[in-house]
Amino acid sequence: MGVVLPTTLDEAVDALAATPDAQLLAGGTDFCVEVNFGLRRPAAVVALRRVRELRHVDVTPGEVVIGAGTTYADLCAGRLRDVLPALSAAARTVGSPQIRNAGTIGGNVATASPAGDTLPLLVALDARVTLCGHEGEREVPIGELLTGVKRTAIAPGEVLVHVAVERPHGPQQFLKVGTRNAMVIAVASAAVVLDLDARRVRVALGSVGPVPVRPRLAEDEISEAIDWVHLRASDAAVARFGELAAQTSSPITDHRSTAEYRRHAVQVIASRGLRRCLADVA
């Protein structure tokens, strides 16, 4: 059969069921590289690019639902820039403009790279991921979906439909460290969200663990330490926040950087992200 080019989600799920060894193809920016390098040999492919219902962004007062087929370029443009600015900023750091025109948020989540740029914000916002298989739909918290380096809880036969996040009221920031000023894999990244209603700081760190790291202790302490009326935090509290975030991370040394530097970098960018958030609302 080779390739199936479904135009609806149902067709895609049916095709997967009919061909258990078929591989799902979204934007192709990771998939095709693996094929080009001989690391992946698809016997059959179900390509999702034509499934229009997967490419959408729905903003309601309480929630944002982003279809899996939404490209990074889509995330950089339109309403999302105001609604989820840190997601837009993260999407804008993915690869090159060419890659951002093809790659999708669903692909980023399903590939589950430790350096996946959209993942820290989704984890910080406790995104819920909807999967659809032959048996129907199910929703999985992103923290449970991402199980390891390039490993997810997506079952065979399931298609990633959308990710949904609650709309936090408050500023958010995304910072990414790389050794080049563009088109670079994250050495470390951080998404910081100030949830003014819940009086809660939410943060997740990328490239410093097999999956994005959620430093709960840092969140707890800084959420306590912030003066939520005046939206201020002491320098010591912000520094402590960075330190705790770094302590929670579990980076490795590889050809891109050292564990020591990554730990240092997330401390710096977590603190800077928080400072920017506080400055944004002050």
Added chain:
Amino acid sequence: MSPDAGTAGPVTAPGTITGEGSPTAEDAAAPYERVERYELSVNGGVRTVEDAWLGESLLYVLRERLGLPGAKNACEQGECGSCSVLLDGEVVCACCMLAVDAVGSTVVTVEGLTAGGEAGDVQAALLEAGGVQCGFCTPGFVVAIHDLLRRRPDADELEVREALSGNLCRCTGYGRILEAVRRLQEGRARGVG
């Protein structure tokens, strides 16, 4: 100018697809999955691809089966922009797309932009400003600059640099290429070219 200088003499790029370079019938046990036949819309025409491997990228099919070597093969992982083409009007890396996944979309390569003349002033500006050296990245830059100036004719320098940051060049240091973009913007603003 003589277009023959520096070219490779008697050996040419492939012509239209004839099947050479792809497995023949006696190689039925070839170690890859075939896609029997599909059609691609390339540069305004419909092109048929037969007997290809499923895993062939759009870049491979354009270059090796359809006789369109303008998109280049520098990294095959979306990290250099040499293979930039327009897919349904958006600039993408042809190496990061399975050719079969382009079925039903319109593909425009540098050859298509050349034949249609749409990128004529981009090409002229690159030559005039000295933005071409070895030329391997050049077709990708032609496509990317054409796309950028169509979308954002007034882009400031930082935006231009960001928009072209996915196109690597190892010869020029980008100076003459960015100069070409500046001249194009001025020229188009004056209604020239």
Added chain:
Amino acid sequence: MASASTTTARRGSGVGESAGRPDGVPKVRGEFAFSSDLWMDEMLWGKTLRSPHASARIVSIDARPALALPGVHAVMTAADVTGRATYGVEVPDQPVFASDVVRFHGEPVAAVAADHPEVARAAARLVEVVYEPVEPVVDPELAVTAAPLHPSGNLFRHVRIRRGDPSATGDVVVEGSYEVGMQDQAFMGPESGLAVPAEDGGVDLYVATQWLHVDRDQIAASLGMPPERVRLYLAGVGGAFGGREDVSLQIHLCLLALRTGRPVKMVYSRDESFFGHVHRHPARMWYRHHANRAGDLVKVEARIVLDGGAYLSSSNAVVSNAAAFAAGPYRVPSAAIDGYAVRTNNPPCGAMRGFGAVQVCFGHEAQMDKLAAALGMDPVDLRLRNALEQFDTLVTGQVLTGATPVRECIRAAMAHPLPPDPTPRDPMMSRPGGAGLTADDGDVRRGTGLAVSFKNIGYSEGFDDYATARVRLEAGVAGEPLATVLVATAEVGQGFVTLAQQIAREELGVADVVLAPAATSDVGSAGSSSASRQTWMSGGAVQLACAGVRRQLLDRSAVRWGCALEALRWEDGAVTRLGSVDRLTLAELLDAGAVEAEHEYHHRPTKALDADGQGDAHLSFMYAAHRAVVDVDPGLGLVRVVQVTTGQDVGRALNPVQVTGQIEGGIAQGVGLAVMEEIVVDGGQVRNPSFTDYLIPTTLDMPDVAATLIEVPEPDAPYGAKGVGEPPAISSGPAVLAAIRDATGLDLRRAPVRPEDIALGVRPA
């Protein structure tokens, strides 16, 4: 004397004007045939099998499983090499295929030809090679005393320079150790070619290379064939920068084509390209500079160790340069310099733009800054004070007879306006960290640094370097004079094709000049497109051949008029006769048929270095100065290079726009080496053979460049022009490093600077 010109284009077509490239139109249209674009009926695809080990004994190789795969036409191993088993650009010490041992990660072991690239790749994986891994020798300091990794031993060359008073000491002494990582040429067009079996039993090879004839000789030897049966044609070259000086896939392709009797094409993937060509030598350097209190250099001591990797390549010449230029472009009365190039189980290293001068520039320029600080002097003044002048003597004893505008270069680099200071209103993307948006206004510190360099032009140490050109002048289709230039010069992007046309137009006064395709069968060697030599060498050959054509036309005129040659003048593309109004146009002269002249250009001889490293080893020298301005985020250790200004000694700019292009492109490679480019090798294993992880500058990394061309004609050189390709890549990187040191106060000793070196760096006491 010295005239500084800005780089405004002079449009026209003769020498000194910014003529357009003859290959420009096909290149912008995507129609230019690069070596990877070649295609032929019945063509097969080649694929190389490479060693996964840095050091291993090969126990056995079984090609049968690969041959059994449908679509596979041939598998070649060392046993199938029909001629000399080894090759090398200087000395044939590298196996065509490894047979008994592998000496580096990525060494070729076998090559396959199949009817689809995917089949070829699958087949290469099916070749069963049994290895017995051996602990690799990866530390160049230890390699010298380690057991020999090769029958030729582990020390490629020791270059020992001793000059002046060995016991001299200075009032002020500064010492330092420096390191440079392994840089890659990272040309955009991967290695590729097409070999076609010929009817005479020989082979035609279309390939991207820097030197057709030296490739041909190596291929012929390994095929066991006379050189004339191996014909090389230059296919479009997607950049080179030294990385195509050595043979890569050439012999493999020819072997496969001859075995299968079919055309075979091979295109390296990017990772294979990283394994398939040599890199810039990593260097470890120790320096001690002595100066008197006034700031005059008294003595320079240096020890330089270059890791040559598993095979020789051009290590011998690289280390000679590293030693000769170790002190920088300064007057140094006494010197004790030792350069070593050694064999290890790391990837082979050889030629890359700057060729030995780059590594030592990081050392000598850091030392000059250190010395200025110790003396309490301005670093610019210290350099101006010690700058070489014409008729000074180098540490190798060579007297500088050519143009030596070092001070002019420094002053020109410094004279450009500084960029505006950073402000809180700057877009965050324009700060260090770029698109990652990591730096706020208060996180940025600015620094400025200067570095100065020099390097030889052309081949050295007694090598009889030459280039050949043939020029034919005939009546074109409409009777207009048409010149055809035939050279085997490799056009690798540098624009020699443009210069060749400019020279022919200038010399012959004709408008139409066509370049014949470069090939080994039609004309003699042009030498390599490297060492910044082709403008001088091939340019000189074209000029000579044009002069030969003119002489024949004068002869023809003398016969026609029955007068003496002395009475004739060449004027504006016509021949005139003194004391008369007689005039023969080219068209009239060419009625009698075409004229053709071929000439070899040889530069004046150079000499080998003696036991003390003394001798007139070099033809000529190019000088450059670079000032870099950087913004650094010390907290994260990220850098944005804001501006690089330069003064460069070019002799004479024969095509100002092309010179500017060389300068900007060379600076990009220097900036890359300073802040991001390094092949990471760990235990002999290459960790980042991809454009994802071997990073080269993007548009968001490249600084603004302002260049001043210093035009002091070089007495010996055709048109007074020096080479221009290498100097921009030499001191630009060290200037960036100096600027980062200035911004951070850190004693950074290693290039490239890694974020952790800054963010976790220790401030000197």
